[in-house]
Amino acid sequence: DTGVSQDPRHKITKRGQNVTFRCDPISEHNRLYWYRQTLGQGPEFLTYFQNEAQLEKSRLLSDRFSAERPKGSFSTLEIQRTEQGDSAMYLCASSLANAADGYTFGSGTRLTVV
Amino acid sequence: EDQVTQSPEALRLQEGESSSLNCSYTVSGLRGLFWYRQDPGKGPEFLFTLYSAGEEKEKERLKATLTKKESFLHITAPKPEDSATYLCAVFSGGYNKLIFGAGTRLAVHP
Numbered sequence: 001d002t003g004v005s006q007d008p009r010h011k012i013t014k015r016g017q018n019v020t021f022r023c024d025p026i027s028e029h030n031r032l033y034w035y036r037q038t039l040g041q042g043p044e045f046l047t048y049f050q051n052e053a054q055l056e057k058s059r060l061l062s063d064r065f066s067a068e069r070p071k072g073s074f075s076t077l078e079i080q081r082t083e084q085g086d087s088a089m090y091l092c093a094s095s096l097a098n099a100a101d102g103y104t105f106g107s108g109t110r111l112t113v114v
Numbered sequence: 115e116d117q118v119t120q121s122p123e124a125l126r127l128q129e130g131e132s133s134s135l136n137c138s139y140t141v142s143g144l145r146g147l148f149w150y151r152q153d154p155g156k157g158p159e160f161l162f163t164l165y166s167a168g169e170e171k172e173k174e175r176l177k178a179t180l181t182k183k184e185s186f187l188h189i190t191a192p193k194p195e196d197s198a199t200y201l202c203a204v205f206s207g208g209y210n211k212l213i214f215g216a217g218t219r220l221a222v223h224p
Binding site: 004006033040041042043044045048091093098099100101102103104107108 | 118120145146148150155156157158159160163165201203205207209210211212213214215216217
C-alpha cells in the first residue's frame with residue numbers, strides 16, 4: 001500500500017469555475033477526512049466519512065462544496081463557482097474506525113484561484 | 115470550545131542548539147494528543163501520539179511530553195534536516211476529528 005494518494009497535486013483555475021479533487025485512502029481504512037490548510041495555519045476540518053456515509057460537515061463547508069465517497073472507497077471533493085478565498089491546500093486523510101492512532105495524510109492538492 | 119495553541123510561531127536555531135516547542139490545549143476529555151511534522155508543500159507526517167499526563171515518547175532527536183494542559187516537543191542537538199513546521203493536534207468530539215494548532219515553523223541553520 002502506498003499510503004493516501006491525492007490527485008491532482010496542483011490545480012490552477014479561474015474564478016467561477018468548478019474543480020474536483022480525488023483522494024484514494026489506505027485500503028483497509030474505513031474513515032476518510034478532508035481538511036483545508038491556508039498559509040501559516042494548521043489544517044482545518046471540513047468533513048469525514050465512515051465507509052460511504054458522510055457523518056459530519058464543518059461550518060466551513062459552504063453550499064458550494066460537496067464531497068462524496070461512493071462504495072466507501074475513493075472520495076471526491078468538488079468546489080463549485082470557485083472564489084479566490086478558496087485558494088488553499090486541500091488535504092485528505094484516512095484512518096481505521098478506531099482512530100486512536102491518528103490519521104495518515106496525503107500530500108494534498110494545492111488549489112490556486114485566479 | 116476545544117482549542118489548540120502552539121508557541122512560538124517561528125523558531126530559529128543554530129545546529130546543535132536544543133530547544134522546546136509548546137502546545138497548549140483545551141478539550142473536554144483528552145483522547146489523544148498528536149505531533150506531526152510538515153515539510154513545505156507536503157501533507158503532515160505522523161510523529162507521536164500521547165494519551166495521558168506523564169507520558170513521554172522519543173524518536174531520534176525528538177522527545178514529546180504531556181501534562182494535563184500542555185505538551186512539549188523537545189529537540190535535542192537539532193540538524194538542518196529537522197527544519198519543518200511542527201503541528202500539534204487533539205481529538206475533538208470523540209474520535210471524529212482532529213483539531214490542529216497553527217504550528218511552529220522551525221528553521222535550523224548550520
